Ligand SMILES: C=C(CC[C@@H](C)[C@H]1CC[C@H]2C3=CC[C@H]4[C@H](C)[C@@H](O)CC[C@]4(C)[C@H]3CC[C@]12C)C(C)C
């Protein structure tokens with residue numbers, strides 16, 4: 540019995556009894572009259588102290604969990620961004636990252652204007668087409684200011700296609716397609732070879748490395764000259780590779796100053812093919828070889844099929860082309876300027892693997908790239924206008940793929956020419972170009 544002041548409330552004893560009683564399934568009232576209320580008060584205190592502790596521990600655990608989740612998410616996001624921008628974003632390329640995207644030599648605030656100016660070329664009325672052919676080099680220059688960095692970032696240092704080779708990387712297929720050029724013209728050490736429309740010099744370095752020849756590249760775009768020289772130096776090939784800024788329609792080289800020449804997917808920018816072929820013929824030594832990979836419509840192209848016309852117009856608009864030529868025009872033009880035609884072939888025809896799969900297989904990559912350029916433009920890291928240019932290239936890829944799949948277009952119509960060697964003139968004994 541509990542007497543106030545005599546028996547101090549022994550909470551532990553009460554609890555022991557309570558536990559015992561609980562173990563027997565009894566209530567506290569069964570143990571001792573009045574003990575229920577006393578025990579209830581003490582146990583409530585203890586229970587509430589315990590539950591406060593439990594709640595606090597739970598809260599602490601939850602807070603720690605939140606911190607861990609936030610950190611994990613932050614690390615994962617950082618990893619993802621790193622992978623997205625630096626690893627995936629430069630999968631094909633060394634040296635060009637999305638964060639380095641510029642628009643060639645165009646100042647940041649002029650990019651959108653230049654892009655509009657580029658498009659206005661295609662809106663010109665037909666009557667002014669001849670006059671505007673004089674503007675083509677300037678328009679091509681603007682185009683390469685807009686696209687060079689995106690090409691390097693998303694494609695590599697070689698701005699051309701190549702047949703895909705099962706089991707080999709794009710990089711290998713590209714190099715093999717370029718080395719074929721060196722072999723076709725028989726380039727060797729000590730020779731001086733001209734690269735007509737050299738871009739940032741991917742092919743030039745592959746050809747110099749393969750043959751040991753000195754290669755001189757010419758491009759209309761000043762920005763590409765800087766990029767090509769930097770790449771030449773970085774690859775240790777600057778002793779063999781030289782780059783000049785100039786127009787291939789009026790080249791700053793003396794007559795008969797090269798032992799060989801090649802052009803890879805570049806002369807398609809010339810409004811009149813005879814003008815560039817005549818220049819190449821002029822600067823070549825007699826007897827030397829020239830090979831070109833030309834962009835042309837094939838025998839499957841039908842000018843009365845609106846789908847064909849639409850695909851070819853799409854290719855022209857997205858690639859700064861004044862007008863694609865037909866495959867059977869090329870050799871006639873080469874002969875007209877004085878070349879002998881040794882061979883011509885569409886290198887895209889079977890057994891060559893399709894060149895356009897590299898464009899098609901990258902749908903996820905395009906989506907990723909679109910997000911990336913949009914984010915960079917939003918953050919003002921890349922100039923405004925980069926999103927529109929990227930969008931244009933995406934469209935162009937669609938048209939090129941259509942051209943490849945339908946077989947109406949090829950970017951690798953190969954033509955191998957020779958400038959006729961000199962033969963002694965029967966009358967005066969002086970050498971003259973042989974007529975073949
Ligand atoms: C010879 C020329 C250029 C040929 C090709 C090198 C380029 C033609 C189309 C370009 C591209 C299209 C899609 C781009 C993509 C949307 C972007 O995310 C990454 C770059 C692209 C793949 C880009 C790369 C270069 C091309 C394949 C012409 C101009 C005569």
Ligand SMILES: C[S@@+](CC[C@H](N)C(=O)[O-])C[C@H]1O[C@@H](n2cnc3c(N)ncnc32)[C@H](O)[C@@H]1O
Pocket residue numbers: 676679683696697698699735736737738739740741742757758759760763785786787788802803804805806808809
């Ligand atoms: C598609 S890129 C090909 C570049 C290079 N052959 C390659 O395969 O990487 C075409 C090149 O031709 C050049 N080009 C176009 N028109 C030109 C012109 N009138 N004079 C000099 N270069 C020109 C461009 O500047 C660009 O470098």
